[in-house]
Amino acid sequence: MREVGSRADLPMPAPTNEMVDPVDATEPAETTVWRARRLQRLTAQLSEALNPAQVAEVTAHHAMASLSESAAWVGLVDAHRGNVQLACAPGLSREFRERFASSSMQEASPLAAAARLDGPRWLATEQEILDAYPELGQVQRGLGSLAVLPLAAGGRPLGGIGLCRERAKDFSADERGEVLALCTLGAQALERAVQFEIAQHVAATLSLSLLPRVPEVPGITIYSRYLPAATDARVGGDWYDVIPLSSGRVGLVVGDVAGHGVRAAAEMGRLRTGLRAYLREGHDPAEALGLTDVLTSEMSPTLMTTVWCGILDPETGRLSYANAGHPPPAVLDLTGEVSFLDREQNPPLGIRWGGPFAQADAQIEPAAFLVCYTDGLIERPGERFDSGLERLSSALRPSVSGLDELGDRLLALPVETHIDDVALLAIYRDPPDGGEGPVAR
Known part of the structure; x- marks a missing residue:
């Protein structure tokens, strides 16, 4: 495995194009x-x-x-x-x-x-x-x-x-x-x-300090980015995590604590630590989310959190996952087809649901991409959620030569004045022949 790209991009917003209209010189402009x-x-x-x-x-x-x-x-x-x-x-x-x-x-x-x-x-x-x-x-x-x-x-x-x-x-x-x-x-x-x-x-630096360093995992290539909100200077609650597990498997997590500020960041840090610990104890994604739900309900009962959690076996491509109210990850296969992992949806964490969490299985084929993200990547004010998924699908379909190219393309989806943070975690399953990373279709 090789990690591609840096942990974050902190672009500054582009200048506005909306300037003042000239005043008609025939009007009493000097009044x-x-x-x-x-x-x-x-x-x-x-x-x-x-x-x-x-x-x-x-x-x-x-x-x-x-x-x-x-x-x-x-x-x-x-x-x-x-x-x-x-x-x-x-x-x-x-x-x-x-x-x-x-x-x-x-x-x-x-x-x-x-x-x-x-x-x-x-x-x-x-x-x-x-x-x-x-x-x-x-x-x-x-x-x-x-x-x-x-x-x-x-x-x-x-x-x-x-x-x-x-x-x-x-x-x-x-x-x-x-x-x-x-x-x-x-x-x-x-x-x-x-x-x-x-x-x-300062907020972006604090958010980055709470994010993990992505480890090397044989059999997959990993791309991770964090993009702060363009219109909010407070620290956000978006995060990603990659957790090496037994037998060569790897835990994958993307989550979003509602709101901004120190409280949301602190809650994100606690949830990330708790979920990581449950996965390392050997719990499957559904069990780990259930335990984390109890944790967040006890510690911060008024903060809602969406999380997608999966365990991937890089050798076989088998993926088990559970989703707690989070936008579904996308899978881009070698033929250019895009599908979403939207089976077995569960409620968000922190609402005192109390029921068991369901999970599903999927197969990640060699040379396929798994794209996990938070809602800031696709959502726009006043727009249907499905429109964001369609925009994501359109961005994934053109051929790419690597994860850097794919990631840069996806991070161009949010508008310049995006109001929410973005966490992006993309996984490429390396071909069994030892090929060096993604190849263009």
Whole structure:
């Protein structure tokens, strides 16, 4: 057996594509009412931005659309590296983006200078711009006027923004007021986004610390991943486990404690430990789930947990499994057919059901994949559960050359703003001839 891939991927959400619509220039756009509406719209869009890159995109595009600017840039301070990274530069040249992709905080570049400013800088002519930032003339044409402002919160520099006009025209008092309000809102959103990233990283790290290291098991290849929720910075209760058992068999577990937070994570740790112990004592999947149900009902009677538990013999391919309210694993055979292990369903753990748990058997043929997962992989708000299973089936059917390729394809299923964690455990039964892993169909 060889383990493929790392224990987790912690991708950051991609920037949003929903930007502010330009205000019709024929409307009384400079009235107080219209400015207030634009800022309300900006506030709503910033509330949906989850990370600094998204905040930068929303702020820059809103400023361009609202004030009819020809270009804008937003730089973000990287406190660990001591520099300013260019987050977005709509309307600016490729030379500008390459030259100012990263600037030291001590540089005279417009990005670093903006982050260091105590207040706004309004430059009404090209000559004023070139006097302040000589390098700009080398990488950007059509600089008529420029506004450069810091983005700061609580006295801490978070970045800077630049708004460019092709024509030489000073910013009016109304425009300056709107830009200052825009920067205040952008800076507040940046501070929230930075704190969210930190909390999300801590939560993901804690979740990973509770997950096991996948052991080597002769006869199978294993792929495991944990993906934290994109919209929740609290630790989750999703987990997977691989437990070597007697006679070369292996226990496979994927589970999901309802909710997020320290309590859900603590419950997940207790259940994982208890279920692992019951399997090692020699209990079959149904018995192990029954004992774990008693355990969770006694310790945390208000927390519901779904679990799929199986015991696989890699030599024969025989799989015994029991399912406590969990999404059914998928099996992809050598011909490309996809089936789901949905026999003998049992209630979730923790509801004080008290009845015996049923189990079923299946055969995992050589060169077949067994894909176990939590509901975050397939579920989307307002969508039927079967739609998620159909989407999973469609993702499995195209040929693959290995578990890494298959896993990357499956982890692309959740939407960018997925609200739940994802635990993914995929097993490939090695061919008896000693072939090196999966082969394309």
